Amino acid sequence: MIPRIAASDHEQFLSKYYHAEQPVVLTEAVDSFATAGEVCRKLNARINNDNTASQRLLWYDVRRNLLDQICGTPEIVDHVMNPDGAFLRDNCVRIWFNPAGHVTPWHYDGHSLHVFNLQFKGKKRWTIVAPETPFLCTPFSHTTVRKRPSIRGKRTFTFDLDEGEMLFLPRYWFHYVESVDDMNINVNWVLMPKVHAAPSVTARREAEMMWLKARLDPVLPANAKKTLHNYAGVGKPAVDNLTEHVSTTAGVMRLGKELVRVPFWLIALPAHVAKLRALLRTKRELSRLRSNTEGEVAAVEQPQLVN
Numbered sequence: 209m210i211p212r213i214a215a216s217d218h219e220q221f222l223s224k225y226y227h228a229e230q231p232v233v234l235t236e237a238v239d240s241f242a243t244a245g246e247v248c249r250k251l252n253a254r255i256n257n258d259n260t261a262s263q264r265l266l267w268y269d270v271r272r273n274l275l276d277q278i279c280g281t282p283e284i285v286d287h288v289m290n291p292d293g294a295f296l297r298d299n300c301v302r303i304w305f306n307p308a309g310h311v312t313p314w315h316y317d318g319h320s321l322h323v324f325n326l327q328f329k330g331k332k333r334w335t336i337v338a339p340e341t342p343f344l345c346t347p348f349s350h351t352t353v354r355k356r357p358s359i360r361g362k363r364t365f366t367f368d369l370d371e372g373e374m375l376f377l378p379r380y381w382f383h384y385v386e387s388v389d390d391m392n393i394n395v396n397w398v399l400m401p402k403v404h405a406a407p408s409v410t411a412r413r414e415a416e417m418m419w420l421k422a423r424l425d426p427v428l429p430a431n432a433k434k435t436l437h438n439y440a441g442v443g444k445p446a447v448d449n450l451t452e453h454v455s456t457t458a459g460v461m462r463l464g465k466e467l468v469r470v471p472f473w474l475i476a477l478p479a480h481v482a483k484l485r486a487l488l489r490t491k492r493e494l495s496r497l498r499s500n501t502e503g504e505v506a507a508v509e510q511p512q513l514v515n
């Protein structure tokens with residue numbers, strides 16, 4: 209069973225989970241008395257009105273202040289989102305709007321990100337797998353070859369994340385997430401810690417892939433170049449930190465290890481189709497939300513009269 213502790217228990221969280229990079233559910237992370245519909249409309253109106261917000265494949269990337277007066281940053285998140293201990297991106301908050309039945313396929317997050325995932329509205333069912341018992345991924349990617357790989361023999365947790373709870377998902381943990389309630393709204397705060405990760409197969413693979421990409425920079429395809437130059441929001445300092453202990457032999461061997469996986473792209477076809485379907489469904493849902501909130505956007509755009 210995944211451990212659950214009170215979000216206010218900072219000492220236990222930091223010593224047993226944050227620094228040890230182990231997942232935990234933090235209970236009573238925030239209160240919200242608004243309905244899912246109200247939260248959805250408010251967030252969408254702000255996103256539509258903010259030119260620093262950007263729409264990604266399945267979520268929005270926004271700045272922290274977009275949440276002002278909607279959902280404050282939990283104290284413990286504020287404490288660790290500190291430039292002394294972490295690489296931080298400007299748009300360090302992700303917002304997800306997912307209807308019932310939405311599935312986010314198996315993957316682990318890029319950019320060596322720790323994720324604080326607040327279930328602001330609704331409920332989601334998570335299955336997570338530790339980086340030391342990883343799944344096989346397609347070459348140079350963070351997504352699994354199989355759509356529903358077996359979790360037998362893996363270190364894994366399956367649990368529901370209820371409204372008001374926040375999951376701390378450390379870097380390199382694989383996850384598969386199903387949306388349970390009619391409307392599910394999640395807020396994530398993300399950061400890359402500056403301390404080195406505990407050794408694991410996945411941590412080593414990520415470091416070796418980035419070592420290789422840094423050396424191949426001039427010939428990288430646009431997507432890979434973008435990831436390299438924006439790694440964890442800061443690029444080179446984060447990549448240098450991550451790849452500090454990668455030897456030339458390990459880096460070069462990584463190229464071979466990824467290339468032998470190329471045939472797995474074929475086996476991965478159903479996984480890619482599932483991802484594409486999730487993407488299209490979310491896009492449809494997002495545009496529906498957008499058109500539903502047009503009235504409110506207009507209201508926000510009205511100049512405010514201040515006496």
Ligand SMILES: O=C(O)CCC(=O)C(=O)O
Pocket residue numbers: 304306311312317323325332383385386394396
């Ligand atoms: O909420 C979801 O469906 C997926 C969340 C996720 O992948 C993440 O927070 O990294």
Ligand SMILES: [Fe+2]
Pocket residue numbers: 315316317383
């Ligand atoms: Fe993720």
